[in-house]
Amino acid sequence: MSALQLSLLKANKSRLIGTMGDQRRSVIVDSGASQHIVDAFTLSTKEKRTLRRLTRVYMMNTAGGKVPARWECDMYIHELGITVPAIVLINTPAVISLGMLVELNGLTYKWGPACPPTLTSPDGKSVICQPFHNVPFLTFTYSE
Numbered sequence: 001m002s003a004l005q006l007s008l009l010k011a012n013k014s015r016l017i018g019t020m021g022d023q024r025r026s027v028i029v030d031s032g033a034s035q036h037i038v039d040a041f042t043l044s045t046k047e048k049r050t051l052r053r054l055t056r057v058y059m060m061n062t063a064g065g066k067v068p069a070r071w072e073c074d075m076y077i078h079e080l081g082i083t084v085p086a087i088v089l090i091n092t093p094a095v096i097s098l099g100m101l102v103e104l105n106g107l108t109y110k111w112g113p114a115c116p117p118t119l120t121s122p123d124g125k126s127v128i129c130q131p132f133h134n135v136p137f138l139t140f141t142y143s144e
Helices: 003-011 043-050 098-104
Strands: 023-030 036-039 052-060 065-075 082-089 096-098 109-110 118-119 124-126 130-132 135-142
Touching: 003 082, 023 098, 036 065, 043 065, 052 082, 096 098, 098 109
Parallel strands: 023 096, 036 082
Antiparallel strands: 023 135, 036 096, 052 065, 065 082, 109 118, 118 124, 130 135
16 A cells, blocks of 8 residues: 555545445455455445554455555445445455355355355345356445
């Protein structure tokens, strides 16, 4: 994260570039992710209001190399009816950690031949993840 981007996050959480109204966000459901991750410049106004500094800096191993994580926010996933803490990075795809969904939120995950990948909540509500090039995605709507 550049000094300018960091200062944007520090100085004025509500004025980040990229204000979004009712938008759709595609999120990778990732079995290899240890954290939920969202791009700083795609945050909704509600998400920006929940920005907070992490208690310590985490070095995240990403496809682009090691990146320091200093901020997180609350990301509401409407289809699942849950709010999750997401690490905020710059220039990153949105990712939800399958392991965290299972372990912390009690969801189950199933993907079999000729069957779409599905997340199921403890109360039995199922949400289909749309595979794109064999990668499961959730696409959900969020608003300001």
